[in-house]
Amino acid sequence: MNLPASLTTSERQIGIGLSAALALMGLAMAALARDSVMALHGTMALVLGLGLVFRLGGVLYDAPPADPDRVLRYDDGPTRFGIWMTLAWAMVGMVAGVWVAALLYWPEATPPWPATSFGRLRPVHTTGIIFGFGGNALIATSFWVLQRTSRARLADALSPWVVLIGYNLFCAWAVTGYLMGATQSKEYAEAEWYADLWLVAVWVLYFTLYMRTLARRAEPHIYVANWYYLAFILVVAMLHIVNNIALPVSWAGSKSYTVWAGVQDAMIQWWYGHNAVAFFLTAGFLGMLYYFLPVRAGRPIWSYRLSILSFWGIVFFYIWVGSHHLHYTALPYWVQTLGMTFSVMLLVPSWASAGNAIATLNGAWGKVRDDATLRFMFVAAVFYGLSTFEGSFLAIRPVNSLSHYTDWTVGHVHSGTLGWVAMIIFGAIYTLVPQMAGRETMAWPKAVEWHFWLAVLGTLVYVIAMWNAGITQGLMWRAYDANGALSYSFLESVQAMAPYYLLRAMGGAMFLTGAVICTLNCRATLRASRSRDLQNDRPLVAQAAE
Amino acid sequence: MTRTSDPHDLPGADPHTGNRLIDPVTGYDTTGHDWGGIQELNTPFPKIAAIALLLTFIYAVIAWILLPAWPTGRDYTRGLWGLDQGRMARDGYQAVDTVRQGWLTHFTTPDFAALKSDPLLMAQAMPAAARLFADNCAACHGAAGAGGPGFPALDDADWLWGGEPETVAETIAIGINAAEDSRVAEMPVFDWLEPADRQALATHVAALPKGEAPADSPGAALFAENCASCHGDGGTGGLMAGAPSLTDDAVIYGQDEATILTTLKQGRRGFMPAWNQRLTPAEVNLLALYVSTLPEAKP
Numbered sequence: 108m109n110l111p112a113s114l115t116t117s118e119r120q121i122g123i124g125l126s127a128a129l130a131l132m133g134l135a136m137a138a139l140a141r142d143s144v145m146a147l148h149g150t151m152a153l154v155l156g157l158g159l160v161f162r163l164g165g166v167l168y169d170a171p172p173a174d175p176d177r178v179l180r181y182d183d184g185p186t187r188f189g190i191w192m193t194l195a196w197a198m199v200g201m202v203a204g205v206w207v208a209a210l211l212y213w214p215e216a217t218p219p220w221p222a223t224s225f226g227r228l229r230p231v232h233t234t235g236i237i238f239g240f241g242g243n244a245l246i247a248t249s250f251w252v253l254q255r256t257s258r259a260r261l262a263d264a265l266s267p268w269v270v271l272i273g274y275n276l277f278c279a280w281a282v283t284g285y286l287m288g289a290t291q292s293k294e295y296a297e298a299e300w301y302a303d304l305w306l307v308a309v310w311v312l313y314f315t316l317y318m319r320t321l322a323r324r325a326e327p328h329i330y331v332a333n334w335y336y337l338a339f340i341l342v343v344a345m346l347h348i349v350n351n352i353a354l355p356v357s358w359a360g361s362k363s364y365t366v367w368a369g370v371q372d373a374m375i376q377w378w379y380g381h382n383a384v385a386f387f388l389t390a391g392f393l394g395m396l397y398y399f400l401p402v403r404a405g406r407p408i409w410s411y412r413l414s415i416l417s418f419w420g421i422v423f424f425y426i427w428v429g430s431h432h433l434h435y436t437a438l439p440y441w442v443q444t445l446g447m448t449f450s451v452m453l454l455v456p457s458w459a460s461a462g463n464a465i466a467t468l469n470g471a472w473g474k475v476r477d478d479a480t481l482r483f484m485f486v487a488a489v490f491y492g493l494s495t496f497e498g499s500f501l502a503i504r505p506v507n508s509l510s511h512y513t514d515w516t517v518g519h520v521h522s523g524t525l526g527w528v529a530m531i532i533f534g535a536i537y538t539l540v541p542q543m544a545g546r547e548t549m550a551w552p553k554a555v556e557w558h559f560w561l562a563v564l565g566t567l568v569y570v571i572a573m574w575n576a577g578i579t580q581g582l583m584w585r586a587y588d589a590n591g592a593l594s595y596s597f598l599e600s601v602q603a604m605a606p607y608y609l610l611r612a613m614g615g616a617m618f619l620t621g622a623v624i625c626t627l628n629c630r631a632t633l634r635a636s637r638s639r640d641l642q643n644d645r646p647l648v649a650q651a652a653e
Numbered sequence: 654m655t656r657t658s659d660p661h662d663l664p665g666a667d668p669h670t671g672n673r674l675i676d677p678v679t680g681y682d683t684t685g686h687d688w689g690g691i692q693e694l695n696t697p698f699p700k701i702a703a704i705a706l707l708l709t710f711i712y713a714v715i716a717w718i719l720l721p722a723w724p725t726g727r728d729y730t731r732g733l734w735g736l737d738q739g740r741m742a743r744d745g746y747q748a749v750d751t752v753r754q755g756w757l758t759h760f761t762t763p764d765f766a767a768l769k770s771d772p773l774l775m776a777q778a779m780p781a782a783a784r785l786f787a788d789n790c791a792a793c794h795g796a797a798g799a800g801g802p803g804f805p806a807l808d809d810a811d812w813l814w815g816g817e818p819e820t821v822a823e824t825i826a827i828g829i830n831a832a833e834d835s836r837v838a839e840m841p842v843f844d845w846l847e848p849a850d851r852q853a854l855a856t857h858v859a860a861l862p863k864g865e866a867p868a869d870s871p872g873a874a875l876f877a878e879n880c881a882s883c884h885g886d887g888g889t890g891g892l893m894a895g896a897p898s899l900t901d902d903a904v905i906y907g908q909d910e911a912t913i914l915t916t917l918k919q920g921r922r923g924f925m926p927a928w929n930q931r932l933t934p935a936e937v938n939l940l941a942l943y944v945s946t947l948p949e950a951k952p
Contacts, residue, residue: 326688413696454709458702592784595784
């Protein structure tokens with residue numbers, strides 16, 4: 108982590124101050140904590156804060172970076188750190204995912220400790236992937252894309268580090284808390300109240316940094332990718348705050364209770380839950396797609412007008428559709444109808460994005476054939492189209508009566524997260540990492556090819572197994588015999604899952620293997636860095652003269 | 654920025670011709686923007702996308718007209734079909750339940766001999782009973798009723814409370830140690846016995862099913878003194894006290910010495926839920942009849 112290199116002496120001093128404040132906060136939490144979860148989290152903050160104090164203090168009076176160079180270059184240190192964290196969390200989240208998938212097939216293999224029970228490991232998987240892997244990739248690439256499409260350096264050198272380190276502390280707090288049994292019991296928002304508050308502070312800083320940098324842009328217009336990244340930052344802040352309003356039992360304890368109750372709680376939870384999919388796992392990654400795909404293909408975006416339609420369509424329609432998670436529940440029918448109809452209207456803007464991406468490859472199909480990196484992004488666009496169609500389809504109420512509560516939902520989510528989100532992340536990483544290393548290619552170009560096929564095969568095995576599993580479950584659960592009795596017991600539907608659960612674990616293991624190869628490849632590439640050619644990588648010189 | 658229709662003023666336009674860069678692959682001009690090398694084509698909005706968008710809007714509007722859709726303050730638009738999901742769920746359930754009650758009502762009166770002798774009724778009822786068993790009982794008693802450590806087997810001739818359908822129905826309905834009117838079964842704690850005595854007892858009890866327990870050993874004396882009041886002389890069981898026979902090798906916790914020592918030290922208090930809170934009397938009787946046939950059904 109090359110944190111201090113780009114910081115001036117005064118920025119290092121501020122950094123030490125912030126780190127010391129973090130250490131003090133951690134000390135206070137650890138000292139006052141009434142439960143072991145908060146005590147551990149306080150200790151983590153204390154250790155991190157002290158570590159940063161020493162890291163910065165050790166180089167406090169080293170020569171600061173030469174001034175013209177500092178301002179004329181893009182600030183990619185935070186992106187590099189963010190990519191490392193992306194890969195680290197990929198390992199954590201995917202290992203946990205394969206582990207819990209295996210537990211579903213071999214439930215007897217559950218180790219005897221509470222921390223390794225399915226219920227605690229499952230949120231480690233979801234948080235590790237969505238927030239750890241996805242979130243770090245979004246933040247890291249957003250800094251990279253923002254600077255290049257604005258032709259401006261990040262507005263200051265310290266805040267990107269605070270954002271990334273703070274964000275990863277949130278992820279680590281969340282995941283360690285789950286292992287100890289601390290949870291708000293809200294899906295994808297399990298982290299407890301002080302972690303949520305901490306994330307709000309980090310997120311506001313992230314938003315401020317983004318806006319300040321955009322304000323410095325040398326381009327007259329704001330590129331599409333930045334619209335999406337901004338929508339991601341803004342809406343996630345709104346969702347996170349509203350869904351996580353809670354009252355702690357004690358200021359010195361980790362347990363809290365949400366202020367929402369009953370069906371309102373369910374509606375707010377799924378308004379959050381679905382828009383976490385929409386604005387975390389879709390809007391942000393569309394920003395990634397809109398930058399890395401044309402850059403890698405060397406082609407202009409196919410249609411600016413289609414970009415506009417899909418952006419505003421997605422942003423407007425998505426916010427309404429959360430209620431399709433609550434079909435046939437205590438939620439009033441009219442709310443369900445609105446969720447269903449807006450889900451269907453969402454399809455065309457979603458497909459417009461996927462179509463725009465694929466049409467952008469016109470004239471570059473030879474590259475798609477030869478370049479596994481571009482193929483990652485092509486497959487991502489295809490899976491984005493597939494899973495958004497599936498999403499609109501599953502949101503139709505009668506279809507949902509078959510699919511709801513089955514593994515079809517799990518399959519749908521994974522066709523989005525494996526096929527779309529992870530593929531576009533890997534495409535972005537394979538574009539970014541060689542550039543950061545000042546190289547033409549990754550250190551092991553062949554390994555990218557292996558990773559691609561492992562990822563595609565793993566995704567297909569996973570998704571097809573879950574489609575079969577879900578439809579089988581749905582049909583078994585609703586079948587009555589001629590005498591008005593259920594045709595199958597629930598137990599039989601569980602037993603019928605065995606082959607699919609085994610296949611799912613195998614598909615996940617393939618995907619994990621590919622990600623391990625990617626991590627090793629990135630490590631080898633960054634270790635073999637050459638000095639970077641800065642000719643094409645320079646913010647406007649006019650910017651420096653300000 | 655002033656709006657202009659003069660192509661010469663468009664961003665990226667050639668100042669002489671007013672044309673913008675034409676993409677050789679698609680033949681479209683660019684918008685003239687450039688973001689660190691990324692350009693965009695000015696491709697017109699595809700007609701098919703507009704039509705598709707319109708179709709989804711039409712679908713939505715039709716759905717809003719037919720179904721409950723928009724809030725209107727304290728009320729909401731009911732939709733032309735006048736659907737109510739609560740009523741639909743009730744109607745759907747009743748349609749199935751009417752068919753089911755056609756035969757299930759016969760089970761309200763627990764005349765098991767008569768029920769069993771009606772082959773048509775049994776053909777309708779037994780598959781349903783099997784699913785009822787799998788959904789409610791199998792989690793503890795096993796899918797085929799084979800039991801497991803702590804949970805009695807239902808497919809053998811050994812019963813703690815009696816295997817006639819009437820008795821089984823009673824056990825299912827009121828449970829064991831579950832509610833006020835449940836059957837009560839409690840093996841007291843014998844940790845106050847000397848370890849050596851507990852060991853002697855355990856050796857004696859472990860030998861009972863094999864028929865090898867000597868009648869004049871210290872273990873036998875201890876048994877007569879402490880255990881026989883519930884388990885009966887010689888350990889043949891005292892059904893109404895819920896004390897199992899110790900001679901038939903069917904003790905649910907196991908009858909090896911180590912397990913017996915644990916049982917003596919900690920006591921036992923088995924549990925079975927009272928299903929009359931969850932199942933109807935007819936369903937309880939149906940299950941009782943099914944369970945009482947499990948030993949016969951065992952291959």
